[in-house]
Amino acid sequence: MAPPPKRGRGGGARGLEYISLDGLRVDGRLHTEVRKIRCSLGTLSRADGSAYYEQGNTRVLAAVYGPREPTGRDFEHDKAIVKCEFSTAMFASTARRRTWKGDRKSTAAAIVVQRLFEGVILLAEYPRCQIDIYVQVLQNDGGTLVAAVNAACLALINAGVAMSDYVVACSVGYVDNTFVADPNSLESGSDRPELTLAITPHSGKICSCQLVSKLADDASFESAMQYATAGAKQIFQVLEYEVKKYSLGLLDSRGMVAL
Amino acid sequence: MQFLSDAECEYIRNGAKDGIRSDGRAMLDIRPVTLETTVLPTASGSARVRIGKVTDILVGIKPEVAEPSQDFPDEGIISFTVECSSLASPDFVGRGGADLSAELGQLLTRLYTSPVTRELRRSLSIIKGKKCWILHIDALVLDSGGNLFGALSLAVRAALRVVILPRVIVIPGEADDDDEIEVDEEEFKMLERSRDAPIAVTLASQGDRGIYMADCTSEEESCATASITMGVSPLGKSCGAVSAGTGGIDLDTLSSMLKDAAQLGLEILDATDRFLKTDIDNRMSGAPIVPIGFFS
Amino acid sequence: MPVREKLFIRKSHRGNVQVVAREHYLRKELPCGALKCASCEKTGHGKAQGRVSEASVLVPDQEAVLRQADLIGKVHPALSDLLFLQSVLRVVRSKSADVYEQVQSMLTTTMEGKRAAIFSNENREETYLHRSHTGESEEYYDRNLLIAAVKWLNQHWTSIGMKAIILTDSNASSYLEEDVPYVTVKKICEDHHELLELYAEHDELPEAMDIESSNENRSNPQKTKRPRAVYPDYLPERKAKAGIRARRYFQGTYHPSAYDVTEATVTVCLEPKNKSKRTQVLIVGRENQNRSIDGDVVVIELLPKSEWRFPSNLAVDQEAADIDSDSEEAEVTLSGSRAKSEKLKAADRDPSPTGRVVAIAQRNWRPYCATISEKSLKGGETALCVPIDRSVPKIRVRSRRISQLIGKRVLIIIDKWDRTSIHPSGHIIREIGPSEDKEAETEVILIENGIPTRKFSDAAMGCLPVESWRVTEEHCKTRWDLRELTICSVDPPGCTDIDDALHFRRINTDEVEVGVHIADVTAFVGHGSALDQEASERGCTVYLVDRRIEMLPSLLSGNFCSLQGGEERLAFSAILRMNNNGNIKRSEFGRSVIKSKAALTYEMAQNRIDEARKGESQGKPTTDEVTKSLMGLAEIAKKLRARRMAAGALILASPEVKFKIEEARDEITDVAMYQVRETNRMVEEFMLLANIVVAEKMLKHFPQCAMLRRHPKPSEEMFEPLIRAAKSAGFDLDVSNSKRLNESLAEIEKAAKARGDEYLGTLLRIVATRSMTQAVYFSSGEVSDPEYLHYGLAAPVYTHFTSPIRRYADVLVHRLLSACLGYASLPMSLQDSQRMNQYAEAINQRHRCAQYASRASTLLHTVLLFKRQGDKLEEAARIIRILGNGLVVLVPRYGVEGIVHIDDDAKARVDETGSAMTLKDGRTLRVLGEVKVRIRIDSAPERMDKVIYELM
Secondary structure, eight states: OOOOOOOOSOSOOOSOOSBOTTSOBTTSOOTTOOOOEEEEEOOOSSSSEEEEEEETTEEEEEEEEEEEOOSSSOOOSSSOEEEEEEEEOTTSSSSOOOOOTTOHHHHHHHHHHHHHHHHHBOGGGSTTOEEEEEEEEEEOSSOHHHHHHHHHHHHHHHHTOOBSSOOEEEEEEEETTEEEESOOTTTOOTTSOEEEEEEETTTTEEEEEEEESOOSSHHHHHHHHHHHHHHHHHHHHHHHHHHHHHHHHHHHHTTSSOO | OOOOOHHHHHHHHHHHHTTOOTTSOOTTOOOOEEEEEOOOTTSSEEEEEEETTTEEEEEEEEEEEEOOOSSOTTOOEEEEEEEEOTTTOGGGTTTTTHHHHHHHHHHHHHHHTSGGGHHHHHTTEEETTTEEEEEEEEEEEEEOOSOHHHHHHHHHHHHHHHOEEEEEEEEOOOTTSOOEEEEEEEEEEEOTTGGGOOEEEEEEEOSSTTOEEESOOHHHHHTOSEEEEEEEOTTOOEEEEEEEESSOOOHHHHHHHHHHHHHHHHHHHHHHHHHHHHHHHHHHHTOOOOOOGGGO | OOEEEEEEEEEOTTSOEEEEEEEEEOBSOOOOSBTTOSSSOSSOSSSOOOOBOSSEEEEEOHHHHHHOHHHHTSOOGGGOEEEEEHHHHHHHHHHOHHHHHHHHHHHHSOBTTBEEEEEOGGGBGGGOOOOOOBSOOHHHHHHHHHHHHHHHHHHHTGGGTOEEEEEESSOOHHHHHHTOOEEEHHHHHHHSGGGGGGOOOOSSOOHHHHHHHHHHHHHOGGGGOOOOOOSOOOOOHHHHHHHHHTTSEEEEEEEEOSSBTTEEEEEEOOOSSOTTOOEEEEEESHHHHTTOOTTOEEEEEEOOGGGOBOOOOOOBOHHHHOOOTTOHHHHHHHHHHHHHHHTTSOTTSOOBOBEEEEEEEEOOOOOEEEEEOTTTOOSSSEEEEEESSTTSOOEEEEOTTGGGGBTEEEEEEEEEOOTTOSSOEEEEEEEEEETTOHHHHHHHHHHHTTOOOSOOOHHHHHTSOOTTOOOOHHHHHHSEEEEEEEEEEEEOTTOOOOOEEEEEEEOSSSEEEEEEEEEOGGGTSOTTSHHHHHHHHHOBOEEOSSOEEOSSOHHIIIIISSOOBTOEEEEEEEEEEEETTOOEEEEEEEEEEEEEEEEEEHHHHHHHHHHHHHHHHTTOOOOOHHHHHHHHHHHHHHHHHHHHHHHTOOOOOOOOEEEEEETTTTEEEEEEEOOOOHHHHHHHHHHHHHHHHHHHHHHHHOTTTOEEEEBOOOOHHHHHHHHHHHHHTTOOOOOSSHHHHHHHHHHHHHHHHHHTOSSHHHHHHHHHHHHSOOOEEEEGGGSOGGGGOBTTTTBSSOOOOSOTTTBHHHHHHHHHHHHHTTSSOOOGGGTOHHHHHHHHHHHHHHHHHHHHHHHHHHHHHHHHHHHHHOSOEEEEEEEEEEETTEEEEEETTTTEEEEEEOOTTTEEEEOTTSSEEEETTSOEEETTOEEEEEEEEEOOTTSOOEEEEEEO
């Protein structure tokens, strides 16, 4: 006869407490708060447009080359084509891992970025042209796709590419039965659902919605979307402020306005 | 890379003859260097170097415990990977930057296998012949505007100067068991002998006897006829000199170049070490780091 | 919001090091926890919304919480206002999940006379400290955080006249140095003596005493002589870990043997290459066991091969093994008898490895029920407590009320076990009641088996429908309306939680329709609700002799979910269309509304069938619809059963008996055998059938996460004792497959009956049942297809669907089935196979506990019955196992089993196969043989009454 199972006193709790008794997340944020965002435009010298974007410990650089003559054989007579490359530095994550350019995850992310901006860039303005967007992840603490989209948006603005609207992305994670805006790498695991949403903030339209794993029902999907939209709006304010600041700086440097 | 027309080359060469460079520098002047350490919290050591707001290098170091090589049982391992980001140039898209990456990685490896770094490598040993640190030094070229190798070596050295390693306790094994190591989760230490790390100084000859320049821009590089790269460490010793290019260098010029390179290298080392002092102290005490990063 | 970077080192899976950087946000106005504070946020963001309001607030440090959780949790004026710091809770959570849970419930529930609040000091800008990584220890950092927080709080609270005081249970010198107000737990206990018995002793002496003793040392050197160490020291953690890596030491969970407490086993993996291969290592003797208690995760070292030995086949209980310091003789005799038994071992087996405990990786102590031993009381305030669990050693406790507690059951927590002390020491957390009192003893049984005795929480009760809830027209529109069908239920008498009901309808001459209607519990218990949470923790309804502890509140289990006769109820129906032979042609599942026409007992149903049959044989056709339906069901059931038997289903048996309870006196007057009627079998058949079809349906839709039940095929080895037992009775048993086993058991039963032995067949079936492992729940994704098999039922897939009122597994199956049918999407946590398997494991665990509890309750009542029947109870018993120093016997009449000790004086020898024992007086006792035993009750207040069996 096996001994009856017992409730032991010893032993610490396993795993993380994602939401504390005081309602704080592991890094001290509330469930609706996105991480600290900092960004700057025109970071690189050689690119036509570039931007640096950091969302907490996730840091990316984006560069835009073009609109320019197509480098390859494909082009369109009546509009520009968009190409995108997404790569991650080897030291980007806690564990050093060799990720080659063009691995499956990077390619997938590149396609998402490409499709997104094909939708907002006024492609017809640039017939027979190519616009290259390069995203380099310097540090990954979760939400690299979000950071890539936001950085690319800034880089395109920096490059002066005509767009119908901003594109702002935000992700939503699900831990301890609650949704959390902008999960960091601790909060986003492979076994948990995560929704990445990109919107055009002025028109309020959803341009992309990536769902990893699955959500229980429609109600929770809607609530996840609300979190993501609210998060994206927080991010948009930062981006808009930064773009305005940058533009004013440019005007100032040309003596067109006095700051 | 950049291709210049003959006229442009001629312009640069003629200027060099008169000791004038297109950006107004003297022949051995270097452009302003921006050096910043501990830019990446997830790396044990990191640095970013920008030269003249054009060349831009980011270096991150991740340590791992490994077995030392058979040939050098009492030394740790320093391994380099250089990657040219497509941000720097559309030429680097896909496998485009692979050749340049390999060349730069090779140069760094050569720089760090020279005898002046032996003590540095020895300080990475944990148990002779059994356990040592391997430092994975990964460099990313974000923007290129000449003197890539100089910037790279500077960034690697700066990252090494601020790298932190967990303290390791060796537990002597009982009887016939091997010694065990235990990583202290609370204490970090800085790398001993990181001061020994060399930098590389490249001088490029512009065809004529006795005419050479330091810290070339990419335009200047593309019309240089030959160049020497010299490793300079605070121990004063030159380590590994490389010559490259289409033309040759005569002996007098070469010896003068070597002398100037060593001199210039020491000056740069001195300046950077003075500059890095606060960074190193902060790193030691674990004071909060507020990187200026990409906002400068 | 300012951000800080937190750096620390983490070891990766491959033993490598990683520097981890995490962001850490600092906030400005997080609540400080004081009710009156005007400058901080009014409401917090989380579950803990309590606020402190008294002028002086205690801020416990981590030692105080970890060691004195029971005391701190006490409602007492001296401990009325507590403020828990986030930094303290972080440490507490990492050290003890249980204590953390205790604090959590303190913080989230409101209690009269107790206020507890949380202060997130690490995320508040003013109280955050940066941690340098130059070798500063974690403890030092945590202590500084605490000091900084309390200092700031005192400054912050001056205007509202409040004061924060550190409550500590360790060396307070750093608080003294830093000049922060503090008070020791000890001091509070000294001021309030009633708290003293909750005080948990620990190793560190309070500082004041340290100084005293050092003074004493100087003046009186003799007193400094340390007490003699009884046990070897534990290895330091680092050394133990290094040893485990070097495969010099091994880690496993410690379990004392059920029969012999001087012997314990630790199951470890000795071969690194073959991870699945586990070896049982014997830990023999007090010194080798080195203060381990059942459930502890221990680090062991193997002893040299020369000391390896066979597991004991002696019966030794704690009393015999417990060696008080002055009775070392006992040990000598014990090892003496062991030495003798060694020689009896069969030579064809290898000895088991033995080992000794060198370190404890994790204690797994729980609260233990115990009784204070009167013998051990020598004046003063300390005494030894004898735990009910025989594998747990006696525990030394201290209480001012100790003399009042003699003979009472108390709940004890072990605080520490020093190497200088033979017994562990602990403190009493609660008095349960007098021993031999039925109420108290039942509570003991429940606690010892971890069965929750608390009421349903308010939140769970809040999920219930209103009392006036009725089936509405809306229900009938969205569900199958089956109210017109002749549905009836058949259950044991007195059953109030009717899970299932049946109907039968003839479609045409070739086809019939059988409906199995199961209470639709999931209509009331939503996934993830507080009620669901509570039900899943309970796992199943626990049936004791005189009560039941329900999984669902009685409003549901006894009313809205129960398919009572004449009431409209919600059901989950399986409608099976089959031919006259019981072959299923079509099966349909759906939510329905039913109205049971009659709730019958097995007996009533049987009588109806019997009478109707009699009537029909006399040419009187049956007119009653319910009876007609029952007859149809009985016919089909017979065919189903025959087919199942042909497929190789086993008929199993248990020795359980039924108590006859005299309601008026609440007393058990007698026992009787369970009577199995045709109707019992009929209901069983349809439940099995429904379970199988549901299992198939579920597996088809969710091949990765279906909750199934399997019964592993026993190995040949497991049957060995059974074959040997049968052989000694003169029969050969074929165990090659379940069908052959069943047939040969039936043959033996028949042959034995011919010999006049009515019970032998049942006895063999009991032994056979025990040879097999128990059936368990599992998630289909975790096990490969062939292992889905339910051996006992000879079903390739099986599940539990038919009793959702009393089993949580069935609730999950209902949810899965609803998802199959598209009624609702499957909750996320049920889609993951591993998660589902965790549910399954937890339910298995709860089921086992429930089973142990109900057995213990039966035993308790049997003992009460024996006591009333007096001393002179003599009964026939059957031998089921022969030990080196006794017999394990089963008394069929009472369904009890126990050990008959046989002294060396009386025993001549045990034969080699262990299936017969010859006594000095010439008698030979064989396994399965009958003996007469005298039964008497040995009462001692410090333990549960023991049934003593003596050979006549």
